[in-house]
Amino acid sequence: MNKQQSERWKDRSSRRIPGGAQTFSKGPLSFVQGVLPNFLARAEGPYVWDVDGNRFIDYILGLGPVILGHADPAVNEAVRHQLAEGMAFSLPHPIEVEVAEALCERIPCAEMVRFGKNGSDVTAAAVRVSRAFTGRDKVIRCGYHGWQDWYIGSTNRSLGVPEAVRRLTLSCAFNNRAALQEVFRANHSEIACVILEPATFDAPAAGYLEGVKELCAREGALLIFDEIVTGFRVAIGGVQQHTGVTPDLACFGKAMANGFPLSAIVGRADVMRWFEKVFFSFTFGGEAVSLAACLATIHELERRDGIAALWRNGARLQEGTRQLIRNAKLDGTLDCAGMPPWTTLRTLGMDERNALLFRSLFQQEAAKRGLLTHGNHMLSVAHDDSVIDATLAAYAEIMPILADALHKGDVERRLEGEPMQTILRT
Ligand SMILES: Cc1ncc(COP(=O)(O)O)c(C=O)c1O
Incomplete structure (x- = not known):
């Protein structure tokens, strides 16, 4: 070679x-x-x-x-069309609404939608909105969730993350309901949310996701599925569509625009409405080319x-x-x-x-x-x-x-x- x-x-x-x-x-x-x-x-x-x-x-x-597939002709055609129309607008563009509607029609927990660029944008947004909604600070996580302080501080790559932030994120093993229950017990009334990858190379054990959902509801914590990998892959609506277990919020990214940079947080309207006050706001939010790529990706996945x-x-x-x-x-x-x-x-x-x-x-x-x-x-x-x-x-x-x-x-x-x-x- x-x-x-x-x-x-x-x-x-x-x-x-x-x-x-x-x-x-x-x-x-x-x-x-x-x-x-x-x-x-x-x-x-x-x-x-x-x-x-x-x-x-x-x-x-x-x-x-x-x-x-790389350089998919249908997605690239939609992108060329949007490029000719413009991509960075100073007011919202209708395609934001169209993609939000398309996601709500396909993802079980999705009643409202906000877009990001990377998966880390929306996992961080999910944690922040959960803290605002519940008035609690601590988070239980299970899996990989990106590069932001709240998560990476809880791993061996925590360099640069303050100790005070690190203390707020607790880890729990996948497929172990008893361990999760114990973390809840030790942090009673302090947990804002449980965020987990609902499936990895291990499938969720029978009743596990249901059990996590029930524990969260009992403890007053929100349940967030990180579907950054599984969304648009095991099903367009992710593991929640595949298993029938619906979380409060979910994070999508990666495959949703066939390579164009787009992510989304979706979920219960009463929680999502908190984004009217919670700061989740950045220059490239709503960038139209990636949204056009997302619509084309949905249509092509369904057509083929x-x-x-x-x-x-x-x-x-x-x-x-x-x-x-x-x-x-x-x-x-x-x-x-x-x-x-x-x-x-x-x-x-x-x-x-x-x-x-x-x-x-x-x-x-x-x-x-x-x-x-x-x-x-x-x-x-x-x-x-x-x-x-x-x-x-x-x-x-x-x-x-x-x-x-x-x-x-x-x-x-x-x-x-x-x-x-x-x-x-x-
Ligand atoms: C499950 C999961 N969540 C979140 C992320 C973070 O996404 P990004 O790298 O786009 O910020 C990743 C990235 O690999 C991921 O696999």
Whole structure:
């Protein structure tokens, strides 16, 4: 694989851009250095091309936003139309109302809507409005919720967040109702909200989400679903549509505009009306091009039955991967976990360091065979049968290599560059 241009750009970047990227997950810590490309230049459908012209099937998809496929013609046409009409207006534009109406028709908890740009905008807004609504300060969180102080202060990446802020956010394990109940008990009448990812690579256990909802209602706390990843992916309306459990508020982002920067907080009208007083206000709120991309994304997902395609193709990939894992006798070491539209190769029974080395070897061998991945499969509608076939053909070669490396105990020695590193422990 030619990497000359990638190395040149990396060198230039290192002098001007701290960390070499705008997002940890796109930067050098997340890819085997010296093996994976550093810069991408072009993307179309399920494919990306790096700056040296190498083509990859993309299983990262810009960290999740590209739900229809890169450079989708219908979305790009809607964007071109809106660009010609203008994008940054000094009064609200009708498209804000149209997208808000479209979301309320599709997301179970949505009675009113406010827009943001990043997922972190709307998770922070959800926490702030919950504090205003309940008159309480403490928050229980479960999962990843972005870069803002209220959340990141509760992780191992808390550098720069004041202790006083950190103390207000409490963590709780997913799928553990008893643990949540205990946190409520220890902080009686102090909890403003519980914010959680309603599904990750672990599905919610039977009755868990219902139990959390019931606990929140009993304790007078709001329930917020962070559907930044699951929204427009497991269903347009997210996990709440899929499971029938409706939260008070929900946060959407990533896939809602096929890569254009848009997020939304939606929910109960009596809570959302507090945004008439709570300060959630910024220059690019209501930017019209991303809203046009969102409307087109909704229409195209529905016209092409896109969500069903994600489930169908994702199931083929998941089942095929599991079969290849079994063929290589890696079951017990590796699983393809998660819901079909968003799965991961999960290591079993390895400590953090060995798991990272193992995932690094997987990433290296996948890249050599034209797959760009962190070890997860973000699917787009453009990941059709032929893309899944090509992926499984590559996995048929990779799984025996991984098994052999484990058997011989030389995973690290096979790495041709610096391994991936842990960015965050949630
Ligand atoms: C579940 C979840 N919530 C919130 C966020 C934050 O979104 P953003 O990175 O767009 O600010 C992310 C981002 O990965 C996420 O996965």
